Amino acid sequence: MSMPSFLNKAAIILNPNAGQGRLQKQWDQVLEGLNNGFTDVKVYETNEPGDGAVFVKKLQHEADVIIAAGGDGTVHEVAEAIAAMEGQIPAFGILPGGTCNDFSRALGMNQDPVLAAQQLSQKQMRQIDIGEFGGEYFTNFWGIGLITHVSESIDPTTKDKFGRLSYYLSAAKSLQTWEPFDLKVQSEEFSFEGEAAMFLAVNGPFTGGIKPFFPNTDLQDGKLDCLVIEKPSVSFVWDVLQNRLTDTSVEGEGYHYFQSSEIEIQTTPPQLIDCDGERKDRTPSIIKCMKQKLHTLTGDVSF
Numbered sequence: 001m002s003m004p005s006f007l008n009k010a011a012i013i014l015n016p017n018a019g020q021g022r023l024q025k026q027w028d029q030v031l032e033g034l035n036n037g038f039t040d041v042k043v044y045e046t047n048e049p050g051d052g053a054v055f056v057k058k059l060q061h062e063a064d065v066i067i068a069a070g071g072d073g074t075v076h077e078v079a080e081a082i083a084a085m086e087g088q089i090p091a092f093g094i095l096p097g098g099t100c101n102d103f104s105r106a107l108g109m110n111q112d113p114v115l116a117a118q119q120l121s122q123k124q125m126r127q128i129d130i131g132e133f134g135g136e137y138f139t140n141f142w143g144i145g146l147i148t149h150v151s152e153s154i155d156p157t158t159k160d161k162f163g164r165l166s167y168y169l170s171a172a173k174s175l176q177t178w179e180p181f182d183l184k185v186q187s188e189e190f191s192f193e194g195e196a197a198m199f200l201a202v203n204g205p206f207t208g209g210i211k212p213f214f215p216n217t218d219l220q221d222g223k224l225d226c227l228v229i230e231k232p233s234v235s236f237v238w239d240v241l242q243n244r245l246t247d248t249s250v251e252g253e254g255y256h257y258f259q260s261s262e263i264e265i266q267t268t269p270p271q272l273i274d275c276d277g278e279r280k281d282r283t284p285s286i287i288k289c290m291k292q293k294l295h296t297l298t299g300d301v302s303f
């Protein structure tokens, strides 16, 4: 943890539509907070998906820190583009402005954007882990099976109206219609072969704004927390609610939990991948944890 005085130029990649324009409403105060910590603050507004990554590439040699201002989609886009860079790499930061803001919570960022801007101005920097598969990156999670149905069946109108609750409504709906697939998991720490409903590899502890699944994740240990669910069961939900998934490896009725830095996943049929809420590519995949790859501004949080 250090406070680099050289972090002077901040570039803000702002999705003005995230969280129904939540950031825009307090933008003057947000900027004031950032101007207190950085001598040069420039704002780049995105118009459509993909714009964030284009800005990041252009800013590699201009900005000391690139801050994603928006929801988890914007955070994913910006972090992925930074992680893919070589040579001189700017630091990364988040101004939470979406519905769940899962990764910003993992970094200990205040959910009030004005207070988050003040936190960023403190320039508390840490090197954090990031997930990688086939040259693509994820900050928060990589999943197949049930999880992809959850994000697929979220209706945008319900999301605008009910926010985070829409994720849980969708999860409940998905539980009634899930389909099993054949899964093979191979890693140094754990192997599995059989029918499954879901596989998740996570970096941060929050999913849908809450953290019952993985309360003990560590963003600096070079490991992903992994969960195989063979079939959703009442006893699994009970174990999760009691925060039992806290040791390095746990077995319960219909589920397996372990930690690893590299996991090979094969499925029949190929499964659509959901990473950080974005659906892309299909299995097979080799998922890796890139230990402390991203220089990141964080809040006060212990990993």
Ligand SMILES: Nc1ncnc2c1ncn2[C@@H]1O[C@H](COP(=O)(O)OP(=O)(O)OP(=O)(O)O)[C@@H](O)[C@H]1O
Pocket (backbone or CB within 6 Å): 014, 015, 016, 017, 018, 019, 020, 046, 047, 048, 049, 050, 051, 052, 069, 070, 071, 072, 073, 074, 075, 077, 097, 098, 099, 100, 101, 277
């Ligand atoms: N101006 C824009 N208009 C529409 N979509 C945009 C714009 N800028 C970026 N996007 C894309 O919109 C997607 C969703 O954005 P983001 O996640 O930031 O907001 P959100 O959906 O409100 O938040 P959350 O993901 O937390 O629910 C991202 O994939 C992003 O690339």
